[in-house]
Amino acid sequence: MSAPVLEVKGVTKAFGERQVLRGIDLTVGEHEAVALIGASGSGKSTLLRCIDLLEEIDDGDVFLDGEVITDPAVSxxxxxxxxxxVFQAYNLFPHMTALQNVMIGERHAHGARKAEAEERGRALMARFGLAGREDDRPDNLSGGQQQRVAIARAFAGKPRALLLDEVTSALDPELVGEVLAAVRDLKQAGMTMVIATHEMSFAREVADQVAFLHAGRILELGPPERVLEHPEREETRRFLGRLLAAGRI
Amino acid sequence: MTEAATIPASERRLEREAAKRRRSRRGAAIAALSSVLVIGGLAVLVLTSNGWPEVRETFFSWTEFKNAFGEVLSGFWLDVKVFMGVEVAVLVIALALALIRVSRSSGLFPLRLLSTVFVDVSRGIPTVLMVYLIGFGVPALQIVKPAPDPAILGAIALTISYSGYVSEVYRAGIRSVHRGQHDAALAVGLTHSQAMRLVILPQGIRRVAPPLLNDFISLQKDAALISIIGPVEAFRAAQIIQGENFNFTPLVAAALLYLAVTVPLARVVDRMGGTEGAVR
Structure with a gap:
């Protein structure tokens, strides 16, 4: 097995009195997709935000390609x-067109020339089934289209890993499929991913590993068949049971 | 071709549309009648009052109007120069103040403190007093000789007063942009200042454009305040002629000139307010 792309070691995070992460260890190898499952408030989103340094962790460390990224000296x-x-609520920039949303990182973060960024942006939009919507504002797109623009925007910076935070939770049921298809496409292209999700069938299909989070800890980690079908922990069984009862599996 | 046009209208629909037309005709009739009653009533009240002939002569004399208009207009030109200059300065300075106040960097702490004090003080002092203090205080310091043009000192005073207000409008705009926008900007790899410039400000400023222009309407009127330290702008020019002829018509002429710049701006503000999913 090649060196891991992402390594999370002993990460803790509290918001004031509320301890959200209580020591998370997770390793994500190259081309691997890890699905984070667990109830709302179990820490899935916070973990993803900590990895992207959108939140500052309290303890532990995160490594990207073997380098520590949670050091104060690291930019x-x-x-x-x-x-x-990729955010649950898309978070597209409403004052820009779809294409400008996809291009912004390349243009301003990666210093690409405009023509270059535009060409790549158009190609990416076509790849995710958005050809012809380049000049639309996010407001004029369906939720599924918006989320695909957001996926293209995140992918445009040629990331080492993609962090997907419940990317289908804000969508009408009939739009979920098209977004999942985009993620599936990324998986086939070998993208390394951490996917927080409530879609168990999707986790089973795409993920190499499933991590069950409960109260800020990973209680169970393993291949989807094992974690989803033969869970060892009582908490996992209860969580899956609740989803089953709600008709979500 | 819309779908509605292709569906043949039923009896029920025609009936409903006829009722709607009747209702809107009745509404228009009521509006017209009540306007005539109220406006006509007020006109009758004013025109039949005992003092009206006197008032017409001293406030609305056409001869006095023609006489004074040229001078009042050239005074108004000074108002226009002052408020245009102040508007540009205020837009820039207020934005700088707002950005300093929303920044988190510890290196900017002293500037942040100063900005907060400046905003509090500039908003807390009556504009007329500010004009007085700057207009007489700065020349007394004798830093530059000869003393600067009072119109410029007046403009500086207005800039100080309005920068405080407008910076708060900007700040409200910046804070109204959802935090997720900042997260998304950082997530695509932008720096904090790029996020501000490319993502937060364009949205925030658009949102507060109406209140910002509203402050400018108020500023365009307040340009008259500089007259208290000397410059002969429209109000002062009108007042001088009024003092000579004992006739108030020049002041009415000045009022019309202020309206000529503030009303169009007010209409622009109105129109902007209605564009973004407002309650109608």
Whole structure:
């Protein structure tokens, strides 16, 4: 196995009195997709935000390609340029067109020339089924289209790993499929990914490993067949049982 | 071709549309009638009052108007120069103040403190007093000789007063942009200042453009305040003629000139307010 792309070691994070992460260890290898599952508030989003340095961790360390990135001496901007993040609520820039959203990182963070960034932006939009929507404002796109623009935007910076934070949770059910197809495409292209998700069937299909988070700890980690079908922990069984009862599996 | 046009209209729909037309005709009739009553009533009240012939002569004399208009207009030109200059200066200075106040960098702490004090003080002093203090205080310091043009000192006073207000408008705009926008800007690899310039400010400023222009309407009127330290702008020019002829028409002429610049701006503000999903 090649050297891990991402390594999370003993990470803790509290917001005031609330301890959200209580010592997380996780290793994500090259081309590997790890699905983070768990109830709302279990720490999935916070973990992703900590990896992208959108939150400052309290203890532990995160390594990207073997280098520590959670050191005060490391520039967070430089780290974020090597990672991609897709938000639950898309967070597209509403005053820019879809294409400008996809290009902004290349233009302003990676110093690409305009023509170059535009060409790549158009190609990426076509790849995610958005050809013809380049000049639309996010407002004029469906939720599924917006999220695909957001995926293209995150992917445009040629990240070493993509962090996906419940990218289908804000979507109408009939739009979920097109976004999952985009993620599947990235997986086939060999993208290293950490995916926080509530879509268990999708986790089973795309993830190499599933991590079950509960109260800020990873309680169970393993291949999807094992964690989802033969969970060892009572908490995992209860969580999956609740999803089953809600008709979400 | 819209779908609605291709569906043949039913009896029920025609009936509904006829009712809607009747309702809107009735609404228009009521609006017209009540306007005539109110405006006509007020006109009758004013025109039949005992003092009206006197008032018409001293406030609305056409001869006096023609006489005074040229001078009042040239005074107004000074107002225009002052408020245009002040508007540009305020836009820049207020933005700088707002950016300093929202910054988190510890190196900027002294500037942040100064900006906060400046905003508090500049907003807290009546504009008329500010004009007085700058207009007489700065020349007394004798830093530059000869003393600067009072119109410029007046413009500086207005700039100080309005920068405080407008910086708060900017700050409100910046803070109204959802935090997720900043996160997303950082996530694509932008620096904090790039995020501000490319993502936060364009959205925030657009959002506060109406209140910002509203402050400018107020500023365009307040340009008259510089007259208290000497410069002969529209109000002062009108007042001088009024003092000579004991007729108030020149002041009415000045009022019309102020309206000529503030009303169009007010209409622009109105129109902007209606564009973004406002309650109608």
């Amino acid at each position: 967070p901007v430089a780290v974020r340029r090597r990672l991609g993040f």
